[in-house]
Amino acid sequence: MSNGSFRLYINNLMNWMERLGVDVELNKENYSDYDVIICDKAYPPKLLSKIKKQTKAVIGIANSIRPNIADYDFVISACQTERCYALKYNQNVLIFPQIEMFDGLKVHGHKSRVSIGYHGNLEHLEQMDKSIFDALKHLSQKYDIELRVIYNMASLGKWKKNRPKDLKIVDVQWTLESITDELLKCDIGIVPNNSNITKVEKWLFFFLQKILHGNTIGNDHDFLLRFKPTTNAGRALVFHQLGIPVVSEIVPDNYAILNNPQNGFIANDTQSWICSLEKLIKNKDLRNNMAVSAKKDFLKLYNPIELTKVLLNDLEIMRYENKN
Numbered sequence: 001m002s003n004g005s006f007r008l009y010i011n012n013l014m015n016w017m018e019r020l021g022v023d024v025e026l027n028k029e030n031y032s033d034y035d036v037i038i039c040d041k042a043y044p045p046k047l048l049s050k051i052k053k054q055t056k057a058v059i060g061i062a063n064s065i066r067p068n069i070a071d072y073d074f075v076i077s078a079c080q081t082e083r084c085y086a087l088k089y090n091q092n093v094l095i096f097p098q099i100e101m102f103d104g105l106k107v108h109g110h111k112s113r114v115s116i117g118y119h120g121n122l123e124h125l126e127q128m129d130k131s132i133f134d135a136l137k138h139l140s141q142k143y144d145i146e147l148r149v150i151y152n153m154a155s156l157g158k159w160k161k162n163r164p165k166d167l168k169i170v171d172v173q174w175t176l177e178s179i180t181d182e183l184l185k186c187d188i189g190i191v192p193n194n195s196n197i198t199k200v201e202k203w204l205f206f207f208l209q210k211i212l213h214g215n216t217i218g219n220d221h222d223f224l225l226r227f228k229p230t231t232n233a234g235r236a237l238v239f240h241q242l243g244i245p246v247v248s249e250i251v252p253d254n255y256a257i258l259n260n261p262q263n264g265f266i267a268n269d270t271q272s273w274i275c276s277l278e279k280l281i282k283n284k285d286l287r288n289n290m291a292v293s294a295k296k297d298f299l300k301l302y303n304p305i306e307l308t309k310v311l312l313n314d315l316e317i318m319r320y321e322n323k324n
Contacts, residue, residue: 098234117186
């Protein structure tokens with residue numbers, strides 16, 4: 001259950017399917033009894049042939065973009081960008097967002113110290129853009145703030161690479177049992193999804209563009225972004241559910257909720273991070289109002305039962321086509 005892919009796409013999806021009356025079992029080997037089989041992305045590829053010899057079921061894999069997904073009848077992806085990449089190998093890609101359901105709601109009151117929270121992989125901390133740190137350093141000179149980072153130190157080690165020295169940072173061990181309580185200690189959530197591109201790299205890119213294409217393709221005011229194909233809204237959705245307002249980097253999937261400026265902010269450079277965070281640091285009412293508005297849209301757009309119905313319908317169509 002500490003593995004996010006298994007927890008979301010096997011355990012949670014099983015529970016939602018069962019609530020809709022579907023007969024679901026975990027880790028059974030009597031493969032011939034089933035119409036649909038969904039494998040976790042950690043399932044050993046060499047065992048797929050064993051399943052295929054024993055069943056006529058349609059067989060899928062969840063949350064994977066490796067070339068071996070071509071051997072499956074379908075793939076479940078977390079977002080549109082992941083789907084785009086997965087289509088290289090498999091044309092039957094279904095989308096089911098990375099939804100983790102949390103109970104709890106932050107009530108924002110006056111605080112002498114404002115906690116700015118991050119949760120996720122150590123990798124995103126190590127690659128966090130300098131503009132975010134510069135914004136936090138600037139704001140720390142005016143306000144009492146801390147950066148609260150929740151990640152798996154036990155398996156990945158403590159954050160050292162690219163760690164700022166002049167910020168109050170609280171490192172928190174991620175556990176399934178404590179994550180809700182730890183997140184509720186945060187007043188603002190930040191979602192850094194993009195891999196760092198330095199000013200030199202950006203300058204070189206646009207310099208080469210001008211040499212190769214003249215002045216017809218963009219200029220150095222354009223955004224230049226880098227993010228993984230699996231980049232999805234999952235980490236932002238956790239904050240939205242718990243009533244914690246979000247400031248996110250430019251990530252397509254996060255726009256489903258954050259495109260509404262009443263729901264949160266998008267930031268990209270130092271000034272946009274300063275402006276967005278400062279508004280939320282200064283104003284507890286804004287934090288409350290944004291959190292309420294974002295959660296309302298979350299409940300409307302990311303109802304897991306309704307999304308499971310859509311997935312089941314797609315699987316039923318695929319099963320019918322497979323039979324015929």
